[in-house]
Amino acid sequence: MKRLFLIILSCVALIACRNEGIVQSDAGSYLSFTGNTKNAFVSIDNGKKFSLEKPADDNSKMLHQVTTGKHDIVVTKGGAVIVHRKILIGSGMTKEIYIK
Numbered sequence: 001m002k003r004l005f006l007i008i009l010s011c012v013a014l015i016a017c018r019n020e021g022i023v024q025s026d027a028g029s030y031l032s033f034t035g036n037t038k039n040a041f042v043s044i045d046n047g048k049k050f051s052l053e054k055p056a057d058d059n060s061k062m063l064h065q066v067t068t069g070k071h072d073i074v075v076t077k078g079g080a081v082i083v084h085r086k087i088l089i090g091s092g093m094t095k096e097i098y099i100k
Contacts, residue, residue: 029089031073033062035099040082042097043074052099063094075099 033042037052044066052062052075068091075083075097082099089095 027091028065029068029091030094031064031066031071031089032094032096033064033075033099034096037062037099040075040077040099043076045072049076068093073097 033052040052041049042052043049054062070088073085074081087095
């Protein structure tokens, strides 16, 4: 009986140690700004505003890394608020903010 228990325990230990095919994702959290980002500025958690404008030949998404948790996002154009969102973002997540 004791021998059978040791064999089963050994098999479980060997199976638990397998790591084939495991891929760990990036632990960073990101905001993705899409749409018409021309002349747009963003402020995260009442921080310093930064421009969302990118070169005309750049078709990639505008990504900005943030910490996990709650964030207050304000996007302005010409001084007018066009997006104001409170978001909750987790580790490894990317949240899209579409700008009209």
